[in-house]
Amino acid sequence: MTMSPSVPDPDRPPPALLALDRWTWREIAHLLVNLPMAIAGFVYAILVIAVGVGLSVTVIGLPVLVAGLRGARVLGRVERGRARSLLGVRIEEPSPLPSGLQEGGVFPWLWSGLKDPVGWRSLLYAFVRLPWGVLTSAVTLVSLIVLWPVLPFIVRGLTAADRAMVRGLLPPSDELERRIAELESDRGVVVDTAAADLRRIERDLHDGAQARLVALAMGLGLAKEKLTDDPEAAARMVDEAHGEIKVALQELRDLARGIHPAVLTDRGLDAALSAIASRCTVPVNVSVDLPGRPAEAIEGIAYFTVSELLQNVSKHSGARSASVEVWRASDRLLIKVTDDGSGGARMGGGSGMAGLAERLGAVDGLFVLDSPVGGPTAVTAELPWRDRAPAGSRAS
Template sequence: MTVIVQASDQDRPPRVRPALSAGTWKEIAYLLANLPAALIGFVYTLTMVVTAGGLSVTAIGIPLLACGLFVSRRLGRLERARARALLGVRVDEPTPLPGPTRAGGFFPWLWATVKDPVAWRNVLFELVRLPWGVLTFTVTLTGLFVLWPVLPYVARGLTNVDRAMVRGLLSPSDELERRIAELESDRGVVVDTAAADLRRIERDLHDGAQARLVALAMGLGLAKEKLLEDPEGAAAMVDEAHGEVKLALQELRDLARGIHPAVLTDRGLDAALSSVASRCVVPVKVAVDLPARPAAAIEGIAYFVVSELLQNVSKHAQARGAGVEVWRSGARLLIRVSDDGRGGASALAGSGMAGLAERLGAVDGVFLVDSPEGAGTVVTAELPWRDRGM
């Protein structure tokens, strides 16, 4: 006799839910956090817009709106960080707004903040996300108890929408914003470089030619007083003053050459670089192969780059020889300065070559240094080619 015993539901082992991956749990956490984050952002944004709009007819309306948009930018940063941590969305940070000092004053800064497209996209993100946050929270919470087998697919579909929203509304507008940031930085470099050059010229004039001319005027004054009493002494003082005049003229020529040499203006890079090479303490071979002269600004930068590099060769390289090559390749002007010295040169911050790299970067140029210890130095610089007259 066979006895069949049917187990009751209480005697059966509990059904095991399939395990979810770590990525799915992160997506679930993001979806569940959507509702509180959306509520906070929506309430703040709506309050800010309504309050600032209502007070726009008063003196505090626009400043209040600017402050509110500034905070909206901060909310956008938090949302990008949350999406980066839980959804793996890598979104570049938008260009930071310049402060009142760099913007040219309080009112230009105020206007730039009010019309900031990044902040307004953050406002739109916070306003449209509330209904989406309610939907994703409800669906995800229900799925934890009812839709467990298909929950990973549901979570992935919902978070893909979130990913699209973050990329579309919280990312920089396009490459233009990043380019603007670079240009802002480059403009600061150009201004700082120009200010440093002006200080150097002022210092050279004050300590060099100006001091020599003051001493010359005093010497001629003394010679004038002694002219009748001591003609021989006065003549000696005039001879000494004549020598001082020659030295002062030489210093002024050197200073003028450092600002912009006449040979560069009159005869171009080939003659100007040959002149620089002749003053180097080591023999320098110069090869310039250009079909035409580039724009004056590019030509001037190329000249000063080579001049600075040859000065480094004279002072630090301990080389027996050096070479300068300049040629055009497509839309770029290429410069190569090499020596057979001790090497070890660097373009790290604080060095003279770092200043050259910044100056080239300000005009969309490139600066590369290859200088192994004991094997010489090769510096390659690239500048954008612009035809003369542009």
């Protein structure tokens, strides 16, 4: 994904005579370094092409060419870093190629390297930079000496061309490449979230139901010992154990509801969200307008998103009322949760908003928070609509 420069060109003030700000000095440094970088890149490109193509009729030719293309990727990374620090151009790094031989032997490794568009474009960038590097370095040096008054204008024009070259030849290869990078990042979020959920479930079981059941077993053991000697004491202990069983069962039900509530499985979002709303500390109006039920995973994410948002309403908002709206628009499932509280909610601050945004982003969702100080607060979440698989196909 190509991102905007940290100091976008249109937002910079126009150059002024004899005015050299810090960004102009960075651009001058970039232009002066162009020549040595261009010479190194050109020599490397010529060697890779000459040796790789020249030896292509031998068994070592293609591996040499692939190694050269991988090296060109390194040159591209260096140039992206130089453009990022001196020109303010921030470009997403491409996904790395497999580091070793792939399954199937050397030929898949060679093929993936030979068809690598990032390596070829980095090599092309290094090849065409020599005349430009000579020109920009010479013009900048002359301007520093004899064209000082108009130097900012010259530097602005030359670096505009440099930015265009970097954006044109050194970004990730295409939309698929950018999508792979996004999915790799999203996969990390999903793994971290799943690990955190498993730790939470383990902690809840250990500290809650498990500890209570251990105490229950010990109590029943004592009651068994007293059964013949003191039946009345044994009966009281059995009554206490019966009460403990009820509490343990309720804790297990609450834990199961936190994993996946039965009402959501049996009756869908409308009933499940109404159940959440009934437990909120403020009155909540729930409106669900869906033509059917989405896929179970999407339905579950929607449920837990609303659940956490309503918990925030109860704990932090100071609201008198809230509302939940759920509807489908084209191929998206939309959720809007609003409250008339004090507002001021932020993505950080321990409210869990950032975690919700990450979870939604991991499944191609969106999360938008609008919470001015003084309220009201409105949170809009979008999820991709995926149709629920037929019951027969799930069973099979």
